[in-house]
Amino acid sequence: MGKLFGTDGVRGVANKGLTPNLAFHLGQAGAYVLSKEHPHPRIIIGKDTRISGDMLEAALIAGICSVGADVLRVGVLPTPGIAFLTRTLDVSAGVVISASHNPVQDNGIKFFSSTGYKLPDAIEDEIEGILLSEEKPWEAPIGGEVGRVIEIHDAERRYMNFLKNTVGRLDGLKVVLDTANGAASHVGPKLLKELGIEVIPICNQPDGVNINAACGSTHPETLQKAVLEHKADLGLANDGDADRLIAVDENGRVVDGDFIMVICALALKAKGKLAKNALVVTVMSNLGLHIALKNAGIQIFETQVGDRYVMEELLRTGAKLGGEQSGHIIFLEHNTTGDGLLTALQLLSVMKEQGKSLSALAAQMQRLPQVLINARVQNKEKSMNHPEVLKKVEEVKKILGDSGRILVRPSGTEPLVRVMVEGQDQNQLKVLAQSVIDVINQNL
Incomplete structure (x- = not known):
């Protein structure tokens, strides 16, 4: 990357x-490169609710207009909404001002790009x-x-x-919806209500500084309490730009992206609509997902972490x-990027069609214990590839074996x-993960 x-x-x-x-100079360079094929280019701009969005939007617009391109300003809208508009309107490109869950x-x-996809590396480099x-x-x-x-305006x-x-x-x-005081704060509750859902919105009062603050998909604790308090069928949480979805079942248990993908993949397969009979996931997906889908005869393609790599694999394999x-989560049949509200509707549709609770649907996958610990380092590649670290990782692999x-x-x-x-034992996993972290810290 550059x-x-x-x-x-x-x-x-x-x-x-x-x-x-x-932002001004990025607007200039981006408009120039992305508009080469258009005699009078037009670029859509949207943003989330953070206070700095207005400042950066003004600078971007100035840069874009200064090279002769028009700006179509939509204001606050989820990132996937901008992707949708970019590919369905006659425009040269789209721009989103957001830091997602940050x-x-x-x-x-x-x-x-004009097709609604993120830019390839070559264009970014240009x-x-x-x-x-x-x-x-x-x-x-x-x-x-x-x-x-x-x-x-529309x-x-x-x-x-x-x-x-x-x-x-x-x-x-009956759904509790946590929009993280972000881009879905207005459109999210309105959308669900128009589809006949009883909506209890929370964290949907953005003030410019409360985006993702102890709420949303990265902090589901408030949502868990609200689901139990309101005796809702489930809870749904987006992140700041609403390209993610995490759910909470009627018992207050978190249903993460792995569970949601299993639920939707199995439902699509049952209807004969799972393209290529396959699902694309990253190396971070739980082993329980692999077991559940393997038992259902669904093929799994695995990529490195990052939604751009998931998209590349979807396009390579023909999976959707x-x-x-x-x-x-990307439903490529419908949109060109992850879409938290779209994912919510697909999940709710499965519940409605099958007449099952979210906990019953989530039970189709058994999650294996997983421990994640971070080490703060100066040089990531050097730390990961230190001989002592590699040696410790091999030791842990032998201890875990095939389980x-x-x-x-x-x-x-x-x-x-x-x-x-x-693996199987949460306490053992904590000890093993910490042993690797200790070696990384010792060899900084």
Whole structure:
């Protein structure tokens, strides 16, 4: 990857690493590269609810317009909503200003191509090359050639209609919805209500600084309590930009992305609609998922961690369903990126069609104990490949044998090495994971 683009666009602390100046120049370079095939390019821009979104949006718009491209501004909308609009409207590209599940001080800028997919590495590298070059390949337009801003007032309605058309009515269900004070805070409750669901919205009052704060898919504790308090059929939690979904069953137990993928894959297979009879997951998916789907005769394709790699494998294999334990799930039949609200509707539809509780559906997979511990390091690759660390990992593999596994990988967004151990005995797993962390720390 380049110096600026990470696994999910350009990320950083807003107004420090990710400055308005950087956003302005990124807007210029991005608009130029993505608009080469369009005589008068148009670019959609959306954002989540963080306070820095307005600042970065203004800078991005200025940069885009300064190279002669028009901006279609939609305001606050989930990331997958921008992906949908980008591929269904006559535009050159889409941009989302969001840092997903990260805390409020962070923000990010992510581009979609005109087809609604994330940009390939080669295009990101081209944008970055122009951004870092002192000489710019465009001539500044003047007069009527400068870009203008066009407000799109029906963006939310377009996105909602698209989502509603993927399922039937869902009357009779009682759902607590936690929108993480983020991009789905308005559209999420409204969508479920229009489908006949009794909705109890929580964490849906964004104030610019409370996005993902002790709520949403990364903090389901509040949702668990609310489900029990309201005696709801289930709870649903999005993250800040609503491209993830984590559920809570009627007993207050968390149902993560692995369970949701198993539920949906088995339901699609039963109807003969599981493309390629396959599911794409990452190396972080629980062994219980592999066992459940193997027993059902469903093929599993495995990738490294990151939704972009899941997407690449979906496109390579022809499968249409894939995702991550974190709740970032792609229904490629419907949308070109993970979509928390779309995933919610597919899950609710299975419950409605089969007349089963979420706990009963989740029981189709038995989760094996899993321990994840992080080590903060200066050099991720050097720490992971230190001879003593590799030796310790091999020792753990021998101890676990065929009944478990160990995975050591770098974080894609933080200076961390993650050690995940999976097996039968939770206490043993903790000891084994910590033993690897200790060796990493000793050899920093």
